[in-house]
Amino acid sequence: DAGVIQSPRHEVTEMGQEVTLRCKPISGHDYLFWYRQTMMRGLELLIYFNNNVPIDDSGMPEDRFSAKMPNASFSTLKIQPSEPRDSAVYFCASSFSSFGNEQFFGPGTRLTVL
Amino acid sequence: EDQVTQSPEALRLQEGESSSLNCSYTVSGLRGLFWYRQDPGKGPEFLFTLYSAGEEKEKERLKATLTKKESFLHITAPKPEDSATYLCAVQAGGRGSTLGRLYFGRGTQLTVWP
Numbered sequence: 001d002a003g004v005i006q007s008p009r010h011e012v013t014e015m016g017q018e019v020t021l022r023c024k025p026i027s028g029h030d031y032l033f034w035y036r037q038t039m040m041r042g043l044e045l046l047i048y049f050n051n052n053v054p055i056d057d058s059g060m061p062e063d064r065f066s067a068k069m070p071n072a073s074f075s076t077l078k079i080q081p082s083e084p085r086d087s088a089v090y091f092c093a094s095s096f097s098s099f100g101n102e103q104f105f106g107p108g109t110r111l112t113v114l
Numbered sequence: 115e116d117q118v119t120q121s122p123e124a125l126r127l128q129e130g131e132s133s134s135l136n137c138s139y140t141v142s143g144l145r146g147l148f149w150y151r152q153d154p155g156k157g158p159e160f161l162f163t164l165y166s167a168g169e170e171k172e173k174e175r176l177k178a179t180l181t182k183k184e185s186f187l188h189i190t191a192p193k194p195e196d197s198a199t200y201l202c203a204v205q206a207g208g209r210g211s212t213l214g215r216l217y218f219g220r221g222t223q224l225t226v227w228p
Contacts (some may be wrong), residue, residue, distance in 0.1 A: 004157075033215075043158075043201065043218040056215060091157050102148055103216060105157030 004106035006092050012112045018080040021109045024073055025094030033093040033103060034067055034077050043091075049075065061086075082113045117141075120202050120219035127226050130191050135222045137202030138184040145205040147185050148216065149178050152199045161200075192226045199223045 005024040013019055025032045033048040047057040052069045060067070064083070069075040079086055089110050093103040121136045139147065146165050150158035162171045164180040171178050175196065177188045187200055203216040 042220040045215055048215060093157075101146075102160040102163055104160065105150075108155075108157050 004092055004094055004104055006090075006106035006109050008109060009107060010110045010112075012114065013082055014114050015083055016081040017113075018078065019082045019086075019111060019113075021077040021090050021092075021111070023075045023077070023092030023106060025075070025092070026104055027073070029094035029096050029104075030072070031095045031097070031103075032069060032075050033095075034075070035091040035093065035105075036088045037091060037108070038088045046077070079111075082111075084113045087111055087113050118202055118204055118217050118219040120200075120222050122222060123220070124223045125225070127189075127192055127224070129193055129226055129228050132188070132190045132192070134189070135187040135200055135224070136184060137187070137219055139202075139204045139217075140183075141204050141206040141217070143206055147180055148203045148205070149185070149187055150201040150203065152201055152221070158201055189224070192224075194226050194228055197224055197226050 004026055007022045011019060030051050034046040035043050036046055037043045044059055046059045047067045048055055049069045052072060064081060065079055067077045077090060089108045091105050091108045093105045095101045095103040118139045127133055146163050148163050149161040151161055152158045162178040164178055164185060167180055167182045169180050175190050175192060179186045185202060189196060199221040201221045202219045205216050
């Protein structure tokens with residue numbers, strides 16, 4: 001298995017532009033998580049899905065952030081409009097079931113908003 | 115509120131100098147405690163899951179232990195390639211939207227020099 005796949009690996013954009021991050025979870029995993037990591041706040045959970053349905057989006061910073069999971073093999077995290085304070089590394093992770101099962105992380109997308 | 119605290123924030127060891135990293139937690143009904151390793155520019159890599167107090171797991175030079183309030187990651191005779199940030203996360207036995215989510219600590223940055 002190729003593991004969790006994220007694209008792009010790096011994204012540089014200007015303030016106000018729309019940014020779309022993509023994730024392909026490990027086949028057979030029914031949970032998908034989006035995290036953001038910064039030096040100031042560490043690793044923060046933004047939203048997670050179970051069987052393509054959003055379960056908890058309480059970590060989404062504001063309405064500028066949205067996430068979708070149209071099918072079991074694809075998810076997107078969109079920021080519109082982007083702001084400099086959104087600069088961070090965004091990780092996608094997936095797991096099989098929920099209780100006591102480890103999450104497997106993708107390589108991350110490093111986002112820089114100028 | 116569920117919380118995870120890791121100490122120390124940073125640790126420098128000489129090659130061969132054994133030590134321990136600490137992860138203390140306050141959660142309602144622990145479902146699992148997870149240790150991850152994160153190298154610069156990469157996503158967290160799963161190491162161990164511990165489920166109940168008294169449990170221990172080993173992998174090469176690493177051994178993880180768990181009590182009712184904390185976990186330790188013991189590093190025996192470390193090598194420079196063990197240098198990384200070690201993250202601890204807990205899964206609580208919550209309900210509704212808290213099911214499945216992990217709460218991460220800020221991590222311990224370990225540097226092992228020759």
